[in-house]
Amino acid sequence: MLPIDAAAHSSRWRRRHPVDKAVLGLGLTVLAIALPPWPGAALVLLTALVVLLGPAGVPARRLWRAYRVPLGFCVTGAATLLVQVGGPEGVLSLADDGPRRAGELLLRTSAASLGVLLFAFTTPMSDLLPRLIKAGVPGPVVDVALVTYRMSSLLLDSVRRIREAQAARLGHTTRAAAWRSLAGLGATAFVRAFDRASRLQAGLAGRGYDGTLRVLVPEARISVRFTLGSVVLLGCVAAVTFLLKGPLSS
């Protein structure tokens, strides 16, 4: 199982309905991109961090391991805004407004990423996917997504073990060997995925499979109190942003 999903399964908010967590986490993400980056995104970032490490109980180290990936992309992307192409100062020169634009982009992306991480770290995929039918996603698509999700974990585990076996047989010592091993890995993943699917199919056919994958979904109710609290929190962040925007920008 992937680390974020494993953390979601043992989350303090695991039993909460996904809608509760979507309103809070994805609401913060929407605020991060909709509000002015300063001070809006900064406030969203702070709020998301406090909720993640406080009430949601996500361990700081796990959060950092997951967060550094999007953060790296944010920094790389923002760096391109520091320079400009053409103009009187040459083909490539420092952009006058570059640091401000890069800083704002960095704030916005890092805050938005934390909002999604809040949702991902508290909501296992197995709780979310079956409920997508109620959101209007066609049943067959949800079924395919469910099989993809369950098979991905098994395949990733197989791939990891095959890679270890290849390394033990000196399969990564030269560039040519590494390419051969990589191709073998991709082909084996394909063969295993289809082999597993046909075995699953045979097993389900023996159990009277009628085309619908029925899975047990942990019971949970949408908490009006939690959702209302989340909406109030989001409203406060937006209100404080507009209150502070004037004094901080003057």
Place this chain on the structure above:
Amino acid sequence: MHIAEGFLPPAHAVAWGVASAPFVVHGVRSLTREVRKHPESTLLLGASGAFTFVLSALKLPSVTGSCSHPTGTGLGAILFRPPVMAVLGTITLLFQALLLAHGGLTTLGANVFSMAVVGPWVGYGAYRLLRRCDVPLMVAVFFGAFAADLSTYCVTSVQLALAFPDPAGGVLGALGKFGSVFAVTQIPLAVSEGLLTVLVMRLLVQSSKGELTRLGVLVAGGRTEARATGTGAVA
């Protein structure tokens, strides 16, 4: 490279979502029809999705010395065809956003457009064109994967350039800036992905003739053939 969460301004995020929607809806309809007709296809399509997800997690040695991962869109489009890849790609991108913090939900539309729509269609188009010209299968596979990878990154450059026009050079200046940043890494990576896809396909032709025949890449008897168009990835 996926566009990170929150990277695009709200109007751009919505616009790319709207642009992707018809392709995804078309793919969903094809997939739903296929599953209703052949319920057992659910498992094979799920396996295809898992394969695409795992493929995008493989580390690819780059010519520049660094490491990256294949997009998998070329191989996916050749094996499963572009309409199905639009759905499988969307599912994969959703999983990557939520399980790997790679990409994002607000940028899902933009990422779907580049990786699950343009990449597969361009790659599949190149593959089909070459097969019609009687080019050997492996050469067609190489150029299919190469074109899919490179077109994905070209579209990503355009998306970023439109969102962040250069103060002096405008959208074209920004396109040059983002394009040159990607070109350094992505042209060698597209070549690498093309080579890897050829190696994978060679192994598949040797070991999985049954599956490739079922997917329509080979005709009965294990011969390779440029196939007729249509949907039904696992028919």
